[in-house]
Amino acid sequence: MTGAAAGPAASGIRFDRVSVAYGGNTVLDRLDLTVEPGEVMALLGPSGSGKTTALRAVAGFVRPASGRVYLGDRDVTDLPPHRRGIGMVVQQYALFPHMRVRDNVAFGLKARKVHKTETATRVADALELVGMSAYATRYPRELSGGQQQRVAIARALAVRPGVLLLDEPLSALDAQLRSGMLAELARLHRELPDVSILYVTHDQVEALTLADRIAVMDQARLQDCGTPQELYRSPRTEFTASFVGNANLLPVTVGSGTVAFAGRDLELFTTDATAGATATLCVRPHLVGLGDGPNALTGTVTEVQWRGSTHRLYVDIGGHRVKADLRELREPPALGQKVTLHFAPEDAVLLPAVDQSAPEAVTATGGAHG
Numbered sequence: 011m012t013g014a015a016a017g018p019a020a021s022g023i024r025f026d027r028v029s030v031a032y033g034g035n036t037v038l039d040r041l042d043l044t045v046e047p048g049e050v051m052a053l054l055g056p057s058g059s060g061k062t063t064a065l066r067a068v069a070g071f072v073r074p075a076s077g078r079v080y081l082g083d084r085d086v087t088d089l090p091p092h093r094r095g096i097g098m099v100v101q102q103y104a105l106f107p108h109m110r111v112r113d114n115v116a117f118g119l120k121a122r123k124v125h126k127t128e129t130a131t132r133v134a135d136a137l138e139l140v141g142m143s144a145y146a147t148r149y150p151r152e153l154s155g156g157q158q159q160r161v162a163i164a165r166a167l168a169v170r171p172g173v174l175l176l177d178e179p180l181s182a183l184d185a186q187l188r189s190g191m192l193a194e195l196a197r198l199h200r201e202l203p204d205v206s207i208l209y210v211t212h213d214q215v216e217a218l219t220l221a222d223r224i225a226v227m228d229q230a231r232l233q234d235c236g237t238p239q240e241l242y243r244s245p246r247t248e249f250t251a252s253f254v255g256n257a258n259l260l261p262v263t264v265g266s267g268t269v270a271f272a273g274r275d276l277e278l279f280t281t282d283a284t285a286g287a288t289a290t291l292c293v294r295p296h297l298v299g300l301g302d303g304p305n306a307l308t309g310t311v312t313e314v315q316w317r318g319s320t321h322r323l324y325v326d327i328g329g330h331r332v333k334a335d336l337r338e339l340r341e342p343p344a345l346g347q348k349v350t351l352h353f354a355p356e357d358a359v360l361l362p363a364v365d366q367s368a369p370e371a372v373t374a375t376g377g378a379h380g
């Protein structure tokens with residue numbers, strides 16, 4: 011724990027009913043969200059859901075139509091960006107091409123008129139934090155994408171911000187670099203335990219890997235917020251269920267102590283919903299088993315995908331497509347074969363309201379959770 015780039019700047023972020031509109035179009039709708047000091051909060055959502063706008067409201071690049079933004083106890087809503095004590099990194103590195111690495115990193119300090127010797131120390135500390143000390147005299151064009159992004163992070167850290175804002179910082183990198191940088195960011199966070207990090211991404215793997223908590227955004231609104239485990243195990247909405255991890259979202263009718271799906275009664279751990287109501291049952295594909303068991307459902311195999319260590323089966327059950335991720339099968343079933351799937355009552359989550367027009371569960375990013 012060097013604390014090299016951590017400083018006295020205010021840590022912790024609070025959005026207090028923050029709304030942002032462009033030309034009368036609300037793109038951030040009454041966001042209430044608190045990021046604790048030292049916490050990594052991921053803002054996760056599809057493109058256009060308002061994530062960058064929320065970040066820019068914290069940085070001071072966009073002015074809320076209503077609501078307040080706090081850093082620590084300080085209301086910064088009316089402060090210009092350079093007086094907020096924030097470090098920010100965006101997707102496209104945005105390094106100055108004509109400046110060497112060390113001058114890029116020193117940029118924010120020069121602007122703040124930090125003394126020369128102090129600047130040298132902070133630049134060296136920040137470069138060390140991101141493992142780029144050996145590259146101080148290079149130009150950005152002499153660096154790989156991943157190295158450029160490290161420099162951009164060093165530049166953000168050099169001002170010793172209490173708050174670090176990262177906007178899809180890995181999305182311009184290829185998959186392999188991305189997973190290396192994810193581990194780097196996790197390490198960086200351990201070395202800067204007091205800095206609050208707001209991490210914007212549309213990639214659930216990044217959010218699940220890095221974040222202490224995830225705020226799920228859709229259509230300008232906060233949909234859900236919780237630890238990765240909470241959102242994964244007990245999503246509150248269909249949107250969260252499908253966006254965080256894979257999900258079978260089955261339309262059901264609530265009975266007494268059971269729910270009816272495709273003409274069968276299924277047992278659940280809890281059903282506090284009103285009998286007769288329609289609802290959605292969320293069952294994770296990897297918690298579906300093959301063969302007889304509790305909540306058995308028989309149907310016809312419509313697709314078999316071999317995914318290395320697993321088989322993904324698609325099974326038509328009464329006109330609904332159910333996905334099952336099974337440990338690699340010696341003898342996978344043939345297309346058209348009748349199979350029985352099952353799941354444990356405690357592995358299903360009942361969600362309110364069915365939107366019949368909802369698209370098929372999003373399998374946004376694949377990867378380890380795909």
Ligand SMILES: Nc1ncnc2c1ncn2[C@@H]1O[C@H](COP(=O)(O)OP(=O)(O)O)[C@@H](O)[C@H]1O
Pocket residue numbers: 032037055056057058059060061062063064
């Ligand atoms: N400067 C702007 N002027 C007008 N509309 C904008 C501007 N910036 C963003 N928007 C719109 O606001 C919505 C949210 O954008 P953004 O916050 O960038 O989403 P995200 O980062 O989740 O992809 C989008 O519909 C986008 O087109």
Ligand SMILES: [Mg+2]
Pocket residue numbers: 061062063210
């Ligand atoms: Mg964005």
